[in-house]
């Protein structure tokens with residue numbers, strides 16, 4: 001086992017095997033088995049290219065041979081920074097087959113993140129596209145290499161310039177030479193969101209991840225007729241596994257790769273490929289809902305519209321059924337493990353107002369107060385969790401692990417959650433997504449929900465800004481639908497809705513779009529920085 005990866009104590013591992021969660025399967029075998037079973041069925045559609053399960057399996061074997069030949073070994077870490085292209089699957093499954101570990105960087109990561117991943121994991125290789133969305137990744141590789149001369153192979157999908165061409169690595173395969181990969185080996189390193197500081201690396205095993213795919217595919221009722229649209233960058237855990245692209249391949253379905261998440265790119269694909277399930281984050285959901293009412297693409301194949309990654313307001317959730325004419329599924333999850341889904345046949349009220357319930361009966365949940373004591377049922381507290389697909393510690397992070405996990409192995413999510421009487425979770429915010437206005441705490445989400453109810457507001461994000469007297473005050477960033485209302489009108493609107501005075505945003509800023517994290521969540525970190533800089537500039541100008 002790779003060193004630096006805390007794992008499940010034997011008694012838990014035994015239980016998860018005995019209960020049938022971990023079935024002793026590896027990703028390499030999973031793809032082979034699907035190729036045998038589904039052979040000529042299409043696995044992946046990218047542009048006009050349709051790749052069958054059999055082709056994907058064969059190309060994976062050839063690439064695995066090429067990786068071995070160039071010296072990539074079992075347990076080597078390989079930074080994979082690929083957009084939604086077919087090679088993503090070939091690279092990942094080839095690495096899985098030889099027991100090397102993809103580290104899932106996002107296409108939006110740049111020098112600071114990539115250099116850190118390369119250095120921290122002592123990466124043997126870094127795999128990139130030539131260009132994507134107008135950005136040249138070879139330039140990025142050069143910058144990283146100038147900082148880290150010891151960086152191993154740089155492999156490029158497309159025109160490699162001075163680097164190694166991925167296409168040259170597909171060679172005659174000799175699967176007999178594959179290292180022995182075990183189901184309880186670490187399969188890859190996923191990234192934590194890192195809303196503050198650097199991302200932590202999350203070691204996931206074949207056993208635990210494949211279990212999460214199986215249950216996710218089951219809950220979303222995927223089968224070989226399912227067509228999953230990958231609109232978000234699929235290296236992220238949500239589109240990767242909930243049920244995502246891997247859950248779709250697990251079920252023998254078809255994955256359609258979108259080059260970008262906008263309705264211009266995705267709606268025609270939904271119509272053409274008869275997509276049945278799509279996954280988005282809340283800011284994108286608002287854009288899709290807006291577009292659905294004004295465009296005339298045929299979206300009638302869509303059965304399930306997943307929204308997750310951040311809290312989806314009930315206001316917007318209510319509109320899904322009429323505008324998209326399909327079932328909304330709320331997905332609350334984390335790359336560390338736990339994923340919670342509303343079920344497709346849940347009553348409307350549950351689908352709109354909750355973030356679902358944990359996917360596995362073996363998921364253990366505790367809701368605790370600041371002192372670590374369990375709260376009364378129905379009260380809000382921090383969610384702690386433990387289970388058959390939730391990690392017991394980050395990769396090489398002993399000190400951090402001591403804080404992020406309880407001594408008995410529960411992961412401290414940092415999310416404020418309450419559980420209703422049927423076991424459904426309602427996410428009330430991040431422990432930190434709060435404005436501390438001189439001691440009066442304002443939950444950003446509560447104010448955002450009220451703002452979203454205003455007809456001229458498309459989206460809202462409330463953040464703190466530094467303040468000499470109160471420590472912090474609140475600032476509401478607003479994306480207006482058409483003409484922005486006056487700030488005073490919005491503030492009055494909130495007062496009229498009965499919101500306490502201290503919760504009324506002290507400042508309102510209008511903008512066309514919010515800064516985003518790599519997967520498209522609103523980056524509150526960037527918004528906080530922007531308003532702090534603006535305030536300090538205007539203070540200087542006054543002096």
Ligand code: AMP
Nearest residue numbers: 192193309310311331332333334335427
């Ligand atoms: P990441 O670190 O990118 O894996 O993000 C995981 C975090 O995203 C969770 O701990 C939550 O804070 C947040 N999150 C994910 N899904 C939801 C959701 N449906 N509602 C609210 N927060 C969510």
Ligand code: DBH
Nearest residue numbers: 237238242309333334335
């Ligand atoms: O935000 C997430 O990380 C996330 C959301 C939904 C996730 O990792 C997941 C489902 O698996």
